[in-house]
Amino acid sequence: MTGPAARAAWLREQLALHDYRYYVLDDPQVPDAEYDRLMRELRQLEAADPQLVTADSPTQRVAGSPGAAFRAVAHTVPMLSLDNVFNEEELRAFDRRAHERLGEDAPLTYVAEPKLDGLAVAVTWRDGLLERAATRGDGSTGEDVTANVRTIRSLPQRLRAPAPALLEARGEVFMPLAGFERMNREARERGEKVFVNPRNAAAGSLRQLDARISAARPLAALFYGLGRIEGLAAPDSQQGLLALLRSVGLPVSKEARAVQGVEGCLEYYRDLGARRSALPYQIDGVVYKIDRRSEQERLGFLSRAPRWAVAHKFPADEALSVVREVEFQVGRTGTLTPVARLEPVFVGGVTVSNVTLHNIDEVHRKDVRSGDTVIVRRAGDVIPEIVAVVIERRPPGAAPVTLPQCCPVCGSVVLRVEGEAAARCTGGFTCRAQRQEALLHFASRRALDIEGLGDKVVEQLVERNEVASPADLYRLSAAQLAALPRMGEKSAANLLAALERSKHTTLPRLLFGLGIRDVGEVTALALARHFGSLEALMAADEDSIQRVPDVGPVVAAHVAAFFASAAHRTGIRALQEAGVTWPDMVPQAAADGVLAGRTFVITGTLTGMTREQAQQALVARGARVSNSVSKKTSYVVAGSDAGLKLAKAQELGIPVLDEQGLRDLLR
DNA sequence: GATCCTCGAGTTCT
DNA sequence: CTCGAGGATC
Numbered sequence: 001m002t003g004p005a006a007r008a009a010w011l012r013e014q015l016a017l018h019d020y021r022y023y024v025l026d027d028p029q030v031p032d033a034e035y036d037r038l039m040r041e042l043r044q045l046e047a048a049d050p051q052l053v054t055a056d057s058p059t060q061r062v063a064g065s066p067g068a069a070f071r072a073v074a075h076t077v078p079m080l081s082l083d084n085v086f087n088e089e090e091l092r093a094f095d096r097r098a099h100e101r102l103g104e105d106a107p108l109t110y111v112a113e114p115k116l117d118g119l120a121v122a123v124t125w126r127d128g129l130l131e132r133a134a135t136r137g138d139g140s141t142g143e144d145v146t147a148n149v150r151t152i153r154s155l156p157q158r159l160r161a162p163a164p165a166l167l168e169a170r171g172e173v174f175m176p177l178a179g180f181e182r183m184n185r186e187a188r189e190r191g192e193k194v195f196v197n198p199r200n201a202a203a204g205s206l207r208q209l210d211a212r213i214s215a216a217r218p219l220a221a222l223f224y225g226l227g228r229i230e231g232l233a234a235p236d237s238q239q240g241l242l243a244l245l246r247s248v249g250l251p252v253s254k255e256a257r258a259v260q261g262v263e264g265c266l267e268y269y270r271d272l273g274a275r276r277s278a279l280p281y282q283i284d285g286v287v288y289k290i291d292r293r294s295e296q297e298r299l300g301f302l303s304r305a306p307r308w309a310v311a312h313k314f315p316a317d318e319a320l321s322v323v324r325e326v327e328f329q330v331g332r333t334g335t336l337t338p339v340a341r342l343e344p345v346f347v348g349g350v351t352v353s354n355v356t357l358h359n360i361d362e363v364h365r366k367d368v369r370s371g372d373t374v375i376v377r378r379a380g381d382v383i384p385e386i387v388a389v390v391i392e393r394r395p396p397g398a399a400p401v402t403l404p405q406c407c408p409v410c411g412s413v414v415l416r417v418e419g420e421a422a423a424r425c426t427g428g429f430t431c432r433a434q435r436q437e438a439l440l441h442f443a444s445r446r447a448l449d450i451e452g453l454g455d456k457v458v459e460q461l462v463e464r465n466e467v468a469s470p471a472d473l474y475r476l477s478a479a480q481l482a483a484l485p486r487m488g489e490k491s492a493a494n495l496l497a498a499l500e501r502s503k504h505t506t507l508p509r510l511l512f513g514l515g516i517r518d519v520g521e522v523t524a525l526a527l528a529r530h531f532g533s534l535e536a537l538m539a540a541d542e543d544s545i546q547r548v549p550d551v552g553p554v555v556a557a558h559v560a561a562f563f564a565s566a567a568h569r570t571g572i573r574a575l576q577e578a579g580v581t582w583p584d585m586v587p588q589a590a591a592d593g594v595l596a597g598r599t600f601v602i603t604g605t606l607t608g609m610t611r612e613q614a615q616q617a618l619v620a621r622g623a624r625v626s627n628s629v630s631k632k633t634s635y636v637v638a639g640s641d642a643g644l645k646l647a648k649a650q651e652l653g654i655p656v657l658d659e660q661g662l663r664d665l666l667r
Numbered sequence: 668g669a670t671c672c673t674c675g676a677g678t679t680c681t
Numbered sequence: 682c683t684c685g686a687g688g689a690t691c
Binding site for chain 1: 674
């Protein structure tokens, strides 16, 4: 692609990037005039050749205009932004240029600091008293936010002596994560709107016209730069500046550190990156500044950024994308789950094109519509989510998503039980999607564990009407399997062997695999233990099923109804006839063993054994193994890379065992 | 009746 | 991992 088409694509990309900075980060990096210039050029290209117009082109939307309600403040010394580097190579190039300009061969001393995800501010103290605070704005003029900044507790109204006659310090106002989450939780409880991320929360709080509202917001600030200073010589290094700021009582990052050369910078970057999620505030990268002021002065400035400092960004974990459509998937139990199909977007290190919206209420709460521009996040947790819709960019005429009346797969009526979040297809096993998902569940690792029977194979088998129920799987021939696409003789033989292996199973696995509503792994085990055999369970009435621990009226009714169905009874007989067997279990009332009465939670990665093996070893000794940490948990076994569960255990003061500790205990 | 503890179900990508 | 909801407990 060359010529106008390539240029148009480039312009769209640039504009999207600026939109992202504007809407998501609230931190535009180009003046409005530059944005307008790019937009004008794109419009001209598209007017000359309408074929160049794409649906997601920024020319196709209605623009919103930012309001200005605060008094303007001119910055005597411009507030510059920083140039960004996104990788090691670009950082090396930056360092090389600095060396060349300085005519210096030895490694340079840098001060490395976290780049906070907040709002840059300039705060002035005259004779030690806080006089004025301003946002960066476009760099030469910002907004007067003195009243709001005064409410930030970590920021002194009066500097500690000896304070210079005048000090304009520059820093970042931000919202610590704990405060952000608390504030959003409270807002949600009151039914108010929540903030998309800490950055927007900080920006919104600072722009509050009513300073009493800002005062209630958990804002904080850290300082790192100098605007003006009078009555005292400016420090001759960045380290000296940080020391001065600290000495007059201003908050300064504890993470700031002097490092030597590019290698020192990279080491700092990797270290901070690894600890990023454990920091109490959100950061989007690292800033390196050449330490010595004499060197800073010799390097000077580019048009709008200093040549002696650079921001090294972490890969973004939020990005903008466009919703192609919202589809409804049908699950094993018939649940209709809305899924947003997105324009593929690279976020958090992977390309995301599908995002679940959980249920229809969630869709309406976030008000996601086809064609909407949305903010997609894939943060520490793996599963991407739609954080919010950028309302300003909604295409005209976009209609709200509605729950389908009929199942999109089989056309059966969709029913939504009053008070329940989920809507269900009533088709049961007549619905192809439900049959397919039920088979996949039956074959899954924790059920019959049929290796090689993945979604593609099952989809084919169901589509060709070769398999309708689990028992049909065991009647498949090598020839039938080998006829499937992407399935050769070898794979077919492997799958048959896996099917053969799966015939020797256990009662809990079978019960789980049948897919009775509300019967998962744990409940299946409890039922198996209590009744000992499938026959005993099938013969039991609702009341006796309720006597199983943790089974109440709802679950008991589902179990009884399942086995009352003639189709299910036939299906089970067919499985037995196909040769599926499982040993009966000895019914046991309560567990005994050395660890009886103790509850364990296993988290993280173990090295010498799998989590399943650890679980079995514990259960064999009479312990309970649960999935969630609470006051009732006796021990948490934490392998490497343990996450929130370990944190929760520490918070609740629950003893934590490492892998060795677990071994000792088992011995 | 309220609250806490669990379990179940659904989901993404490499 | 998160959310919703069932079950147990006070």
